[in-house]
Amino acid sequence: MYHLFGCTRRRCIKTVGVLPILLVLVLVVWSYYAYVFIFCPQIYTTSPLQAASYLLLCHAFLVPFAWSYYLVVVTSPGHPLQMDETTPACETVIDIPLSDGLRRDVSSSSLDNGPPPLAHMYANEAAVPLTRSNDRGYEDVALGSAEVAHGIAGNRSLEVKSDGKRRYCNKCANWKPDRTHHCSVCGICVLKLDHHCPWLNNCVGFYNYKFFFLFILYGVLYCLFLFVTLALNIGNFNDFLMGIGTMGFQPTFILIVSGVFALCLLIFLGVHLHLVLSNKSTIESMEGDRRVRLPDGSIGTAPSGNLYDLGTRQNLVQVFGKRWQLWLVPVHSSIGDGHHFPYNRNVYRNLLAEA
C-alpha cells in the first residue's frame, strides 16, 4: 500500500519515525531532571563541593551528547542527486561500452596513478557536452539520454558491477558513486551509506557519520557518568531492589536505565571504532568482494573491506579531519565530498599484478 490518507509510503514511515526520537528526548530530559533537580540537591546537603562537581561533569557530557544527536538527526547524509519526489524514475539502464579510443586512452595511463579519472578518459571525445556539471563533476540535474549514453555523470569511479559496467541505481535513475548504496527506507541513494537508524529517523552516511560516532561516544560517557555516580550513592541495596532506595524512585529508575544504555552503547561504540579504524562502513563490513575497474578495461576483485583501508591514522583523518583539535567537536570536518575516496594503493597494485 503506497498511499495512506494521502501520504506516500515513504512520508508515512518518516512521520512515524519521529516517535523513537521523541522517546530519546523524553529519556534524556527525564534523566536530566532526576539527576539535576532531585539527586544533586540530596548530595548538596552533605557535600556541596561534590554536588557542584557532579553538576559540572553532567553538563560537560550532556551538552556535546545533545549537540551531536541534534546534528545527526537534522543533517542529510548526502545523496548523489537531491532527487525531487515528483521526478519520474527512469526504468531503463543504459549500458556504456568503452569505445576503442577510450580503451587506448585508458591502457596508456600510468598504473602507479591508479584508475584514470573518467573526465580524463572522455577528454578526447569532442562530441560529449560537459554541461551542467557542478564542482564535483557530477550532474546536478537529471541526466538527459545523450549524457547518459556518453557516461559523463561522474569524473572518477573505481567500483563497478560484476559485469564490469558502472554502478547504477534503477530506483533513483542515477549513477552510484563509489561506496554509495540505496536506502530502501528513505527511498534514495546515500553517499557512503552506513545504515538507516530508526533512533535518528535518518540514514547515517558520509555527511553525518562523524556526528553519529560522537553521539555514541558522548552517549556512553553521559550514561556511564550517571550510572557510576548514582551507584556510588545508592545506599542500602535491599532498598534499591524495592525500587525506592535512599535517592527516591526517579534517580533509582535513571540508574537502571543509564546502566542498560551504557552497556548497549559501549558495544555499539566498540563496533564503530573498529569500523572507523579500518575505514569501512557497516554495509561494507558485511559485503562480499568488490569489483574494481582496472586501466586495461578488465575487472579486479578486491577482498571485502580493505580497498579503502589507508592505515589507522589516515582512516581516522578521513572521518574526523586533519585538525585533531576538531576530532571530538561536533562540527563537520570529514575529508572529501562523499563521491570520491582515496584507496589503498597496495591493494590496487595487487589487483593489477593478478590481472
Ligand SMILES: [Zn+2]
Ligand atoms: Zn538509489
Ligand SMILES: [Zn+2]
Ligand atoms: Zn535511510
